[in-house]
Amino acid sequence: MVEPMADHSSFFRFIFKNALRNERPCSTGLLRPLPSPLKPFVMYKNALLLMFLVLCGSLSLQAQEQETSIVYFALDSDVLSPDARQQLDGLLETIGQLDRWKLDVRAHTDATGTDQYNEALAQRRAAAVRTYLTERDLPTDLVSISTFGEHRPAESNVTETGRQRNRRVEIDLYHWPLHSLNDLIGGLNENGGQFFSFASDQSVAITGADGTTVWIPSDIFVHADGRTAHGDIQLEMREAYTYADMIAQSLSTHSGDRILETGGMVYLEARLGEEQLQLREGGELVISMPTESTLPDMQLFTGATDANGNLQDWNPTGQGFKTNKMATLRIADPPAMPDVRTGMTFFKEDLSGEPIEPAKPRAPVYPSEPKRESIQYNPGFFKKLVMGRKKIEAREEAIYAQKVEQYEARLERYPELLAAHELEMERYESKMDRYREEMLAYEAGLKAQWKAHQQRQREKYKEAYELAEVKYRRTLEAYEAYKAKKIADYEAAVEQGAVDQRSLNEYFFTVNKMGWINCDRFYNIAASEKEPLMVMDDDEQEERVFILFKERRSALNTIRKKDHYTTLSVPRGMEVRVIGLKVKDGRPLLAIREVTVGEIDQIELEYEPRRLSEIRETMASLD
Structure with a gap:
Protein backbone atom coordinates (compact mmCIF):
# COMPACT_ATOMS: atom_id res chain seq x y z
CA MET A 1 0.00 0.00 0.00
CA VAL A 2 1.35 3.43 -0.95
CA GLU A 3 -0.13 6.43 0.78
CA PRO A 4 0.88 10.06 0.19
CA MET A 5 2.15 12.17 3.06
CA ALA A 6 0.95 15.74 3.26
CA ASP A 7 2.90 18.57 1.78
CA HIS A 8 3.74 21.13 4.44
CA SER A 9 1.07 23.60 3.39
CA SER A 10 -1.63 21.03 4.17
CA PHE A 11 -0.61 20.45 7.75
CA PHE A 12 -0.03 24.18 8.29
CA ARG A 13 -3.64 24.77 7.24
CA PHE A 14 -4.67 22.12 9.76
CA ILE A 15 -2.74 23.85 12.56
CA PHE A 16 -4.39 27.19 12.09
CA LYS A 17 -7.89 25.98 11.15
CA ASN A 18 -8.30 22.85 13.27
CA ALA A 19 -6.15 23.47 16.33
CA LEU A 20 -8.96 22.59 18.72
CA ARG A 21 -10.24 19.52 16.87
CA ASN A 22 -9.25 16.02 17.98
CA GLU A 23 -8.20 14.52 14.64
CA ARG A 24 -7.41 10.80 14.47
CA PRO A 25 -3.92 10.14 13.01
CA CYS A 26 -3.87 8.09 9.85
CA SER A 27 -1.19 5.73 8.66
CA THR A 28 0.15 8.09 6.01
CA GLY A 29 1.85 10.57 8.31
CA LEU A 30 -0.97 13.04 7.66
CA LEU A 31 -3.50 14.30 10.09
CA ARG A 32 -6.05 13.31 7.46
CA PRO A 33 -5.80 11.91 3.93
CA LEU A 34 -5.47 14.12 0.90
CA PRO A 35 -8.65 14.61 -1.17
CA SER A 36 -7.13 12.68 -4.12
CA PRO A 37 -4.80 10.04 -2.71
CA LEU A 38 -2.08 8.57 -4.86
CA LYS A 39 -3.25 5.44 -6.61
CA PRO A 40 -0.66 2.76 -5.83
CA PHE A 41 0.85 0.46 -8.36
CA VAL A 42 1.38 -2.61 -6.23
CA MET A 43 2.14 -6.01 -7.70
CA TYR A 44 3.75 -9.16 -6.58
CA LYS A 45 6.45 -10.68 -8.74
CA ASN A 46 4.94 -14.07 -9.15
CA ALA A 47 1.51 -12.54 -9.88
CA LEU A 48 3.13 -10.69 -12.76
CA LEU A 49 4.94 -13.84 -13.79
CA LEU A 50 1.77 -15.93 -13.69
CA MET A 51 -0.11 -13.41 -15.84
CA PHE A 52 2.70 -13.43 -18.37
CA LEU A 53 2.88 -17.20 -18.49
CA VAL A 54 -0.85 -17.64 -18.86
CA LEU A 55 -0.89 -15.18 -21.73
CA CYS A 56 1.90 -17.15 -23.35
CA GLY A 57 0.04 -20.43 -22.83
CA SER A 58 2.59 -21.66 -20.36
CA LEU A 59 2.78 -22.28 -16.64
CA SER A 60 6.53 -22.14 -16.19
CA LEU A 61 9.75 -20.89 -17.68
CA GLN A 62 11.18 -24.40 -17.36
CA ALA A 63 11.14 -26.94 -20.18
CA GLN A 64 7.83 -28.76 -20.37
CA TRP A 176 6.92 -29.01 -15.79
CA PRO A 177 9.14 -31.17 -13.59
CA LEU A 178 11.68 -29.66 -11.25
CA HIS A 179 15.09 -29.96 -12.89
CA SER A 180 17.18 -28.43 -10.13
CA LEU A 181 17.19 -27.40 -6.51
CA ASN A 182 16.94 -23.77 -7.60
CA ASP A 183 13.63 -24.63 -9.29
CA LEU A 184 12.36 -26.00 -5.98
CA ILE A 185 13.54 -23.04 -3.92
CA GLY A 186 12.05 -20.64 -6.49
CA GLY A 187 8.75 -22.53 -6.32
CA LEU A 188 8.65 -22.06 -2.55
CA ASN A 189 9.14 -18.32 -2.87
CA GLU A 190 5.47 -17.54 -3.50
CA ASN A 191 5.48 -14.05 -2.04
CA GLY A 192 8.45 -12.79 -4.05
CA GLY A 193 8.85 -9.05 -4.22
CA GLN A 194 6.21 -6.38 -3.78
CA PHE A 195 6.39 -3.37 -6.09
CA PHE A 196 5.28 0.20 -5.40
CA SER A 197 5.29 3.27 -7.63
CA PHE A 198 5.29 6.90 -6.52
CA ALA A 199 6.47 10.31 -7.67
CA SER A 200 10.01 11.24 -6.61
CA ASP A 201 8.93 14.66 -5.34
CA GLN A 202 6.26 13.25 -3.00
CA SER A 203 6.72 12.00 0.57
CA VAL A 204 4.99 8.65 0.96
CA ALA A 205 4.42 5.89 3.50
CA ILE A 206 4.58 2.36 2.06
CA THR A 207 3.21 -0.68 3.87
CA GLY A 208 4.08 -4.24 2.84
CA ALA A 209 1.86 -7.31 2.97
CA ASP A 210 3.40 -8.47 6.26
CA GLY A 211 3.15 -5.08 7.96
CA THR A 212 6.51 -3.44 7.26
CA THR A 213 6.08 0.32 6.86
CA VAL A 214 8.65 2.61 5.24
CA TRP A 215 8.42 6.41 5.39
CA ILE A 216 10.12 7.90 2.34
CA PRO A 217 10.84 11.66 2.16
CA SER A 218 10.54 13.48 -1.11
CA ASP A 219 13.57 13.76 -3.44
CA ILE A 220 15.66 11.33 -1.35
CA PHE A 221 16.80 9.08 -4.21
CA VAL A 222 19.81 9.95 -6.36
CA HIS A 223 21.59 8.51 -9.38
CA ALA A 224 25.04 6.93 -9.13
CA ASP A 225 26.64 10.32 -9.91
CA GLY A 226 24.72 12.03 -7.09
CA ARG A 227 22.08 13.76 -9.23
CA THR A 228 18.60 13.85 -7.71
CA ALA A 229 16.27 11.35 -9.37
CA HIS A 230 13.14 12.91 -10.89
CA GLY A 231 10.15 10.90 -12.10
CA ASP A 232 8.20 7.82 -11.06
CA ILE A 233 10.21 5.74 -8.59
CA GLN A 234 9.67 1.95 -8.60
CA LEU A 235 10.40 0.45 -5.19
CA GLU A 236 10.72 -3.27 -4.52
CA MET A 237 10.16 -4.65 -1.02
CA ARG A 238 10.76 -8.22 0.16
CA GLU A 239 9.73 -9.25 3.65
CA ALA A 240 10.97 -12.25 5.63
CA TYR A 241 9.33 -12.71 9.02
CA THR A 242 8.61 -16.45 8.97
CA TYR A 243 10.80 -19.53 8.64
CA ALA A 244 9.07 -20.22 5.32
CA ASP A 245 10.20 -16.80 4.04
CA MET A 246 13.76 -17.38 5.25
CA ILE A 247 14.03 -20.80 3.61
CA ALA A 248 12.48 -19.58 0.35
CA GLN A 249 15.00 -16.71 0.19
CA SER A 250 17.94 -18.72 1.63
CA LEU A 251 18.40 -16.29 4.52
CA SER A 252 20.56 -17.06 7.53
CA THR A 253 20.69 -15.32 10.91
CA HIS A 254 24.35 -14.93 11.77
CA SER A 255 26.91 -12.14 11.91
CA GLY A 256 30.36 -13.55 11.37
CA ASP A 257 30.48 -16.63 13.59
CA ARG A 258 27.85 -15.32 16.03
CA ILE A 259 24.22 -16.48 15.91
CA LEU A 260 21.46 -13.89 15.71
CA GLU A 261 17.87 -13.96 16.88
CA THR A 262 15.82 -12.11 14.28
CA GLY A 263 12.79 -9.90 14.45
CA GLY A 264 12.46 -9.87 10.68
CA MET A 265 14.37 -9.09 7.50
CA VAL A 266 13.44 -6.65 4.74
CA TYR A 267 14.94 -5.92 1.33
CA LEU A 268 14.50 -2.52 -0.34
CA GLU A 269 15.53 -1.53 -3.85
CA ALA A 270 14.59 1.62 -5.78
CA ARG A 271 14.79 2.12 -9.54
CA LEU A 272 14.06 4.84 -12.06
CA GLY A 273 13.53 3.01 -15.31
CA GLU A 274 16.34 0.47 -15.54
CA GLU A 275 18.74 2.38 -13.28
CA GLN A 276 19.15 1.37 -9.65
CA LEU A 277 19.06 4.32 -7.26
CA GLN A 278 20.62 5.03 -3.89
CA LEU A 279 19.84 7.36 -1.00
CA ARG A 280 21.25 10.85 -1.17
CA GLU A 281 24.14 11.65 1.17
CA GLY A 282 22.72 12.24 4.63
CA GLY A 283 19.29 10.96 3.55
CA GLU A 284 17.40 8.51 5.77
CA LEU A 285 14.29 6.37 5.61
CA VAL A 286 12.23 5.49 8.67
CA ILE A 287 11.17 1.84 8.81
CA SER A 288 8.91 0.04 11.26
CA MET A 289 8.86 -3.76 11.59
CA PRO A 290 5.87 -5.38 13.31
CA THR A 291 6.25 -7.69 16.27
CA GLU A 292 3.97 -9.28 18.85
CA SER A 293 6.17 -7.85 21.60
CA THR A 294 9.48 -6.00 21.47
CA LEU A 295 12.60 -7.77 22.75
CA PRO A 296 15.50 -5.98 24.43
CA ASP A 297 18.87 -5.52 22.71
CA MET A 298 17.40 -5.67 19.22
CA GLN A 299 19.43 -3.57 16.79
CA LEU A 300 19.68 -2.82 13.08
CA PHE A 301 21.90 -4.99 10.87
CA THR A 302 22.65 -4.39 7.20
CA GLY A 303 23.32 -7.07 4.63
CA ALA A 304 26.82 -7.68 3.27
CA THR A 305 26.79 -9.05 -0.29
CA ASP A 306 29.38 -10.56 -2.60
CA ALA A 307 30.35 -9.28 -6.05
CA ASN A 308 27.23 -10.93 -7.53
CA GLY A 309 24.88 -9.29 -5.02
CA ASN A 310 24.31 -12.48 -3.00
CA LEU A 311 23.74 -11.97 0.71
CA GLN A 312 26.70 -13.33 2.68
CA ASP A 313 26.56 -11.88 6.18
CA TRP A 314 24.89 -9.34 8.47
CA ASN A 315 26.83 -6.31 9.75
CA PRO A 316 25.71 -4.71 13.04
CA THR A 317 25.15 -0.95 12.90
CA GLY A 318 24.90 -0.41 16.66
CA GLN A 319 21.57 1.38 16.14
CA GLY A 320 19.10 0.15 18.74
CA PHE A 321 15.41 0.11 17.99
CA LYS A 322 12.97 2.74 19.15
CA THR A 323 9.31 2.50 19.98
CA ASN A 324 9.36 5.83 18.28
CA LYS A 325 6.29 7.79 19.19
CA MET A 326 7.23 10.33 16.52
CA ALA A 327 6.95 7.62 13.88
CA THR A 328 3.98 6.03 15.62
CA LEU A 329 2.17 9.33 15.46
CA ARG A 330 2.75 9.45 11.69
CA ILE A 331 4.01 13.00 12.03
CA ALA A 332 4.73 14.53 8.65
CA ASP A 333 8.30 15.24 7.58
CA PRO A 334 9.81 18.48 8.85
CA PRO A 335 10.16 21.12 6.19
CA ALA A 336 13.25 20.61 4.07
CA MET A 337 16.02 23.17 3.95
CA PRO A 338 15.64 25.57 1.07
CA ASP A 339 16.33 23.90 -2.26
CA VAL A 340 16.92 26.98 -4.36
CA ARG A 341 16.95 26.43 -8.08
CA THR A 342 17.49 29.71 -9.90
CA GLY A 343 18.02 28.10 -13.26
CA MET A 344 21.50 28.30 -14.71
CA THR A 345 21.75 30.90 -17.47
CA PHE A 346 23.39 29.50 -20.55
CA PHE A 347 26.87 30.96 -20.97
CA LYS A 348 27.88 31.88 -24.52
CA GLU A 349 31.30 33.35 -25.04
CA ASP A 350 31.90 36.39 -27.25
CA LEU A 351 34.25 34.86 -29.81
CA SER A 352 34.62 37.99 -31.92
CA GLY A 353 38.22 39.13 -32.34
CA GLU A 354 39.68 35.64 -32.17
CA PRO A 355 43.19 35.81 -33.74
CA ILE A 356 43.79 33.89 -36.95
CA GLU A 357 46.84 31.66 -36.95
CA PRO A 358 49.18 32.51 -39.89
CA ALA A 359 49.72 29.83 -42.51
CA LYS A 360 53.14 28.20 -42.51
CA PRO A 361 55.03 28.60 -45.85
CA ARG A 362 55.62 25.42 -47.81
CA ALA A 363 59.27 24.48 -48.45
CA PRO A 364 60.35 23.99 -52.10
CA VAL A 365 60.77 20.38 -53.24
CA TYR A 366 64.20 19.35 -54.55
CA PRO A 367 63.88 18.36 -58.25
CA SER A 368 63.80 14.66 -59.06
CA GLU A 369 66.04 13.53 -61.99
CA PRO A 370 64.06 11.67 -64.72
CA LYS A 371 64.96 8.06 -65.53
CA ARG A 372 65.14 6.92 -69.14
CA GLU A 373 63.75 3.51 -68.39
CA SER A 374 60.62 5.05 -66.84
CA ILE A 375 59.72 6.80 -70.12
CA GLN A 376 57.25 4.78 -72.16
CA TYR A 377 55.19 5.90 -75.13
CA ASN A 378 52.03 3.87 -75.62
CA PRO A 379 50.02 4.83 -78.72
CA GLY A 380 46.83 3.08 -79.67
CA PHE A 381 46.93 -0.36 -81.23
CA PHE A 382 46.55 0.73 -84.89
CA LYS A 383 48.86 3.70 -84.52
CA LYS A 384 51.46 1.43 -82.99
CA LEU A 385 51.30 -0.82 -86.10
CA VAL A 386 51.82 2.17 -88.43
CA MET A 387 54.66 3.80 -86.43
CA GLY A 388 56.79 0.75 -85.89
CA ARG A 389 59.24 0.13 -83.08
CA LYS A 390 61.94 2.65 -84.20
CA LYS A 391 59.54 5.59 -84.36
CA ILE A 392 58.14 4.73 -80.95
CA GLU A 393 61.68 4.66 -79.48
CA ALA A 394 62.44 7.98 -81.20
CA ARG A 395 59.32 9.50 -79.63
CA GLU A 396 60.38 8.17 -76.17
CA GLU A 397 63.85 9.73 -76.61
CA ALA A 398 62.24 13.07 -77.47
CA ILE A 399 60.03 12.89 -74.38
CA TYR A 400 63.03 11.97 -72.23
CA ALA A 401 65.08 14.89 -73.62
CA GLN A 402 62.21 17.29 -72.83
CA LYS A 403 62.00 16.02 -69.20
CA VAL A 404 65.78 16.33 -68.78
CA GLU A 405 65.59 19.93 -70.00
CA GLN A 406 62.79 20.69 -67.50
CA TYR A 407 64.74 19.01 -64.71
CA GLU A 408 67.87 21.08 -65.36
CA ALA A 409 65.82 24.27 -65.38
CA ARG A 410 64.20 23.38 -62.00
CA LEU A 411 67.59 22.39 -60.60
CA GLU A 412 69.06 25.74 -61.63
CA ARG A 413 66.15 27.62 -60.02
CA TYR A 414 66.05 25.56 -56.77
CA PRO A 415 68.68 27.64 -54.79
CA GLU A 416 66.71 30.80 -55.55
CA LEU A 417 63.47 29.20 -54.33
CA LEU A 418 65.21 27.91 -51.19
CA ALA A 419 66.56 31.36 -50.34
CA ALA A 420 63.10 32.90 -50.83
CA HIS A 421 61.61 30.21 -48.55
CA GLU A 422 64.09 31.05 -45.80
CA LEU A 423 63.02 34.70 -45.93
CA GLU A 424 59.34 33.63 -45.79
CA MET A 425 60.06 31.47 -42.71
CA GLU A 426 61.69 34.43 -40.94
CA ARG A 427 58.57 36.54 -41.59
CA TYR A 428 56.38 33.54 -40.52
CA GLU A 429 58.14 33.20 -37.14
CA SER A 430 57.60 36.91 -36.53
CA LYS A 431 53.88 36.53 -37.35
CA MET A 432 53.62 33.51 -35.01
CA ASP A 433 55.14 35.50 -32.12
CA ARG A 434 52.49 38.20 -32.61
CA TYR A 435 49.77 35.49 -32.91
CA ARG A 436 50.77 33.88 -29.59
CA GLU A 437 50.64 37.22 -27.81
CA GLU A 438 47.21 37.94 -29.29
CA MET A 439 45.92 34.44 -28.27
CA LEU A 440 47.04 34.96 -24.65
CA ALA A 441 45.15 38.23 -24.54
CA TYR A 442 42.12 36.62 -26.22
CA GLU A 443 42.00 33.68 -23.76
CA ALA A 444 42.36 36.06 -20.83
CA GLY A 445 39.33 37.90 -22.17
CA LEU A 446 37.30 34.66 -22.34
CA LYS A 447 38.18 33.83 -18.69
CA ALA A 448 37.12 37.30 -17.67
CA GLN A 449 33.78 36.75 -19.43
CA TRP A 450 33.25 33.45 -17.54
CA LYS A 451 34.13 34.98 -14.16
CA ALA A 452 31.68 37.79 -14.76
CA HIS A 453 28.99 35.24 -15.66
CA GLN A 454 29.68 33.23 -12.48
CA GLN A 455 29.48 36.34 -10.35
CA ARG A 456 26.10 37.23 -11.81
CA GLN A 457 24.86 33.66 -11.07
CA ARG A 458 26.09 33.83 -7.46
CA GLU A 459 24.36 37.13 -6.88
CA LYS A 460 21.15 35.76 -8.37
CA TYR A 461 21.32 32.60 -6.19
CA LYS A 462 22.14 34.59 -3.03
CA GLU A 463 19.10 36.79 -3.54
CA ALA A 464 16.81 33.77 -4.11
CA TYR A 465 18.27 31.89 -1.12
CA GLU A 466 17.75 34.77 1.27
CA LEU A 467 14.10 34.95 0.27
CA ALA A 468 13.71 31.15 0.65
CA GLU A 469 15.41 31.19 4.07
CA VAL A 470 12.96 33.73 5.42
CA LYS A 471 10.06 31.58 4.20
CA TYR A 472 11.70 28.41 5.64
CA ARG A 473 12.07 29.89 9.12
CA ARG A 474 8.40 30.85 9.19
CA THR A 475 7.50 27.35 8.00
CA LEU A 476 9.73 25.70 10.64
CA GLU A 477 8.09 27.67 13.45
CA ALA A 478 4.67 26.48 12.31
CA TYR A 479 5.92 22.89 12.05
CA GLU A 480 7.30 22.89 15.60
CA ALA A 481 3.95 24.12 16.91
CA TYR A 482 2.18 21.39 14.95
CA LYS A 483 4.53 18.69 16.29
CA ALA A 484 4.21 19.85 19.88
CA LYS A 485 0.43 19.61 19.67
CA LYS A 486 0.59 16.12 18.18
CA ILE A 487 2.87 14.91 20.97
CA ALA A 488 0.65 16.45 23.63
CA ASP A 489 -2.43 14.80 22.14
CA TYR A 490 -0.58 11.45 21.97
CA GLU A 491 0.53 11.59 25.60
CA ALA A 492 -3.01 12.41 26.67
CA ALA A 493 -4.31 9.44 24.67
CA VAL A 494 -1.77 7.11 26.34
CA GLU A 495 -2.91 8.23 29.78
CA GLN A 496 -6.53 7.55 28.80
CA GLY A 497 -5.65 4.08 27.36
CA ALA A 498 -6.85 5.05 23.91
CA VAL A 499 -3.67 4.13 21.97
CA ASP A 500 -3.61 0.99 19.81
CA GLN A 501 -1.28 -1.49 21.52
CA ARG A 502 0.06 -2.76 18.19
CA SER A 503 1.52 0.65 17.41
CA LEU A 504 3.61 0.34 20.56
CA ASN A 505 4.90 -3.11 19.52
CA GLU A 506 6.96 -2.18 16.50
CA TYR A 507 10.67 -1.80 15.95
CA PHE A 508 11.55 1.58 14.49
CA PHE A 509 14.87 2.29 12.77
CA THR A 510 16.37 4.91 10.50
CA VAL A 511 18.01 3.48 7.40
CA ASN A 512 20.67 5.24 5.33
CA LYS A 513 21.29 2.59 2.66
CA MET A 514 19.24 0.35 0.41
CA GLY A 515 19.41 -3.43 0.22
CA TRP A 516 18.86 -6.00 2.99
CA ILE A 517 18.23 -4.87 6.56
CA ASN A 518 17.65 -7.04 9.60
CA CYS A 519 16.24 -6.44 13.07
CA ASP A 520 18.31 -8.81 15.24
CA ARG A 521 20.08 -9.34 18.52
CA PHE A 522 23.12 -11.45 19.32
CA TYR A 523 22.53 -14.82 20.90
CA ASN A 524 25.41 -14.79 23.37
CA ILE A 525 26.60 -18.24 24.45
CA ALA A 526 30.07 -19.18 25.66
CA ALA A 527 32.15 -21.07 23.07
CA SER A 528 32.56 -23.98 25.48
CA GLU A 529 28.79 -24.48 25.46
CA LYS A 530 28.47 -24.74 21.67
CA GLU A 531 29.27 -27.28 19.00
CA PRO A 532 28.68 -27.54 15.24
CA LEU A 533 26.02 -29.82 13.78
CA MET A 534 26.94 -32.45 11.20
CA VAL A 535 24.21 -33.55 8.77
CA MET A 536 25.33 -36.55 6.73
CA ASP A 537 24.95 -36.70 2.94
CA ASP A 538 25.87 -39.92 1.14
CA ASP A 539 24.63 -39.14 -2.38
CA GLU A 540 25.70 -36.87 -5.23
CA GLN A 541 22.49 -34.87 -5.41
CA GLU A 542 22.55 -31.24 -4.44
CA GLU A 543 20.68 -30.52 -1.24
CA ARG A 544 19.75 -27.46 0.78
CA VAL A 545 19.87 -28.03 4.54
CA PHE A 546 18.59 -25.49 7.10
CA ILE A 547 18.74 -25.46 10.90
CA LEU A 548 15.70 -23.84 12.57
CA PHE A 549 15.69 -23.07 16.29
CA LYS A 550 12.50 -23.96 18.15
CA GLU A 551 12.88 -21.62 21.14
CA ARG A 552 14.26 -18.60 19.31
CA ARG A 553 13.69 -17.11 15.86
CA SER A 554 17.03 -18.15 14.36
CA ALA A 555 17.74 -19.94 11.08
CA LEU A 556 21.12 -21.13 9.81
CA ASN A 557 22.17 -22.24 6.36
CA THR A 558 24.65 -25.09 6.22
CA ILE A 559 27.93 -25.51 4.35
CA ARG A 560 28.57 -28.51 2.11
CA LYS A 561 31.65 -30.56 2.95
CA LYS A 562 32.81 -33.76 1.28
CA ASP A 563 30.20 -36.12 2.73
CA HIS A 564 28.17 -33.92 5.06
CA TYR A 565 26.73 -30.49 5.76
CA THR A 566 27.90 -28.46 8.74
CA THR A 567 26.92 -25.26 10.55
CA LEU A 568 28.27 -22.63 12.86
CA SER A 569 28.58 -23.80 16.44
CA VAL A 570 25.12 -24.13 17.98
CA PRO A 571 24.27 -24.02 21.73
CA ARG A 572 24.44 -27.48 23.24
CA GLY A 573 21.08 -28.74 24.48
CA MET A 574 19.15 -26.49 22.06
CA GLU A 575 16.17 -28.09 20.31
CA VAL A 576 16.30 -27.53 16.57
CA ARG A 577 14.61 -28.72 13.40
CA VAL A 578 16.82 -29.89 10.57
CA ILE A 579 15.13 -29.23 7.21
CA GLY A 580 16.42 -30.82 4.03
CA LEU A 581 15.30 -30.14 0.47
CA LYS A 582 16.39 -31.75 -2.78
CA VAL A 583 15.10 -32.80 -6.19
CA LYS A 584 15.24 -36.33 -7.59
CA ASP A 585 13.86 -37.42 -10.96
CA GLY A 586 11.95 -34.15 -11.23
CA ARG A 587 10.21 -34.67 -7.85
CA PRO A 588 10.77 -32.50 -4.77
CA LEU A 589 11.90 -34.32 -1.64
CA LEU A 590 11.57 -33.06 1.93
CA ALA A 591 13.17 -34.21 5.17
CA ILE A 592 12.42 -32.87 8.66
CA ARG A 593 14.05 -34.10 11.82
CA GLU A 594 13.91 -32.67 15.31
CA VAL A 595 17.11 -33.09 17.32
CA THR A 596 18.69 -31.82 20.50
CA VAL A 597 22.15 -30.42 19.89
CA GLY A 598 24.84 -32.62 21.44
CA GLU A 599 22.81 -35.82 21.65
CA ILE A 600 23.62 -37.04 18.11
CA ASP A 601 27.05 -36.79 16.52
CA GLN A 602 25.93 -37.43 12.96
CA ILE A 603 22.43 -36.51 11.87
CA GLU A 604 20.83 -38.66 9.19
CA LEU A 605 17.88 -37.35 7.17
CA GLU A 606 15.14 -39.44 5.60
CA TYR A 607 13.77 -37.77 2.49
CA GLU A 608 10.20 -38.32 1.32
CA PRO A 609 8.62 -37.21 -1.96
CA ARG A 610 6.21 -34.31 -1.50
CA ARG A 611 4.27 -32.07 -3.80
CA LEU A 612 5.39 -28.48 -3.95
CA SER A 613 2.11 -27.35 -2.42
CA GLU A 614 2.57 -29.82 0.45
CA ILE A 615 6.07 -28.49 1.11
CA ARG A 616 4.70 -24.94 1.20
CA GLU A 617 2.08 -26.00 3.75
CA THR A 618 4.75 -27.71 5.85
CA MET A 619 6.99 -24.66 5.75
CA ALA A 620 4.10 -22.43 6.83
CA SER A 621 3.53 -24.66 9.87
CA LEU A 622 7.10 -24.34 11.16
CA ASP A 623 6.56 -21.01 12.97
Missing part, protein backbone atom coordinates in the same frame (compact mmCIF):
# COMPACT_ATOMS: atom_id res chain seq x y z
CA GLU A 65 7.25 -32.47 -20.80
CA GLN A 66 4.28 -34.03 -22.60
CA GLU A 67 2.38 -37.28 -22.25
CA THR A 68 -0.56 -38.22 -24.49
CA SER A 69 -3.48 -40.49 -23.58
CA ILE A 70 -6.18 -41.61 -26.06
CA VAL A 71 -9.64 -42.90 -25.17
CA TYR A 72 -11.88 -44.49 -27.84
CA PHE A 73 -15.67 -44.40 -28.27
CA ALA A 74 -18.24 -46.70 -29.83
CA LEU A 75 -20.00 -45.72 -33.05
CA ASP A 76 -22.28 -42.68 -32.59
CA SER A 77 -21.58 -42.66 -28.82
CA ASP A 78 -20.25 -40.19 -26.28
CA VAL A 79 -20.36 -42.65 -23.35
CA LEU A 80 -17.05 -43.53 -21.71
CA SER A 81 -16.32 -47.25 -21.83
CA PRO A 82 -14.87 -49.11 -18.81
CA ASP A 83 -11.46 -49.11 -20.55
CA ALA A 84 -11.70 -45.35 -21.11
CA ARG A 85 -12.61 -44.75 -17.46
CA GLN A 86 -9.69 -46.91 -16.34
CA GLN A 87 -7.34 -44.94 -18.56
CA LEU A 88 -8.64 -41.61 -17.22
CA ASP A 89 -8.22 -42.90 -13.65
CA GLY A 90 -4.57 -43.61 -14.46
CA LEU A 91 -4.22 -40.10 -15.82
CA LEU A 92 -5.72 -38.67 -12.62
CA GLU A 93 -3.27 -40.70 -10.56
CA THR A 94 -0.37 -39.29 -12.59
CA ILE A 95 -1.64 -35.73 -12.21
CA GLY A 96 -1.94 -36.27 -8.46
CA GLN A 97 1.84 -36.56 -8.30
CA LEU A 98 2.46 -33.33 -10.23
CA ASP A 99 2.65 -29.72 -9.09
CA ARG A 100 2.47 -27.82 -12.36
CA TRP A 101 0.48 -29.16 -15.27
CA LYS A 102 -2.29 -28.52 -17.79
CA LEU A 103 -4.46 -30.68 -20.09
CA ASP A 104 -5.30 -30.17 -23.74
CA VAL A 105 -8.34 -32.27 -24.75
CA ARG A 106 -8.91 -32.80 -28.50
CA ALA A 107 -12.05 -34.64 -29.64
CA HIS A 108 -12.58 -36.39 -33.01
CA THR A 109 -15.08 -38.56 -34.90
CA ASP A 110 -15.03 -40.83 -37.92
CA ALA A 111 -16.52 -39.75 -41.25
CA THR A 112 -19.89 -41.42 -40.70
CA GLY A 113 -22.67 -38.80 -40.65
CA THR A 114 -22.78 -35.16 -41.68
CA ASP A 115 -20.12 -32.63 -40.84
CA GLN A 116 -22.49 -30.72 -38.53
CA TYR A 117 -23.52 -33.89 -36.71
CA ASN A 118 -19.91 -35.02 -36.23
CA GLU A 119 -18.89 -31.62 -34.82
CA ALA A 120 -21.67 -31.86 -32.21
CA LEU A 121 -20.68 -35.47 -31.41
CA ALA A 122 -17.05 -34.43 -30.91
CA GLN A 123 -18.18 -31.70 -28.50
CA ARG A 124 -20.19 -34.24 -26.48
CA ARG A 125 -17.22 -36.61 -26.31
CA ALA A 126 -14.91 -33.80 -25.14
CA ALA A 127 -17.50 -32.80 -22.52
CA ALA A 128 -17.75 -36.39 -21.30
CA VAL A 129 -13.98 -36.55 -20.72
CA ARG A 130 -13.84 -33.14 -19.05
CA THR A 131 -16.83 -33.92 -16.81
CA TYR A 132 -15.29 -37.22 -15.71
CA LEU A 133 -12.03 -35.46 -14.78
CA THR A 134 -13.48 -32.37 -13.11
CA GLU A 135 -15.96 -34.39 -11.05
CA ARG A 136 -12.87 -35.89 -9.47
CA ASP A 137 -11.59 -32.48 -8.29
CA LEU A 138 -9.52 -31.59 -11.33
CA PRO A 139 -9.50 -27.76 -11.79
CA THR A 140 -11.53 -26.79 -14.84
CA ASP A 141 -9.30 -23.81 -15.65
CA LEU A 142 -6.39 -26.16 -16.39
CA VAL A 143 -8.36 -28.22 -18.94
CA SER A 144 -8.70 -26.78 -22.45
CA ILE A 145 -10.91 -28.33 -25.14
CA SER A 146 -10.67 -28.40 -28.94
CA THR A 147 -13.03 -30.29 -31.28
CA PHE A 148 -12.29 -31.25 -34.88
CA GLY A 149 -15.15 -33.57 -35.89
CA GLU A 150 -14.08 -35.74 -38.80
CA HIS A 151 -11.44 -33.33 -40.13
CA ARG A 152 -8.30 -34.74 -38.46
CA PRO A 153 -8.50 -38.51 -38.86
CA ALA A 154 -5.73 -40.63 -37.36
CA GLU A 155 -6.28 -43.32 -40.01
CA SER A 156 -8.30 -43.86 -43.18
CA ASN A 157 -12.09 -43.91 -42.83
CA VAL A 158 -12.36 -46.55 -45.56
CA THR A 159 -11.96 -49.50 -43.17
CA GLU A 160 -13.84 -50.25 -39.98
CA THR A 161 -10.54 -50.48 -38.08
CA GLY A 162 -9.59 -47.00 -39.28
CA ARG A 163 -13.00 -45.56 -38.36
CA GLN A 164 -12.75 -47.11 -34.90
CA ARG A 165 -9.38 -45.44 -34.31
CA ASN A 166 -10.79 -42.10 -35.46
CA ARG A 167 -13.58 -42.18 -32.83
CA ARG A 168 -11.26 -40.84 -30.17
CA VAL A 169 -10.37 -38.13 -27.67
CA GLU A 170 -6.69 -37.28 -27.33
CA ILE A 171 -5.55 -35.87 -23.98
CA ASP A 172 -2.17 -34.14 -23.89
CA LEU A 173 -0.76 -33.75 -20.39
CA TYR A 174 1.84 -30.99 -20.21
CA HIS A 175 3.81 -30.77 -17.00
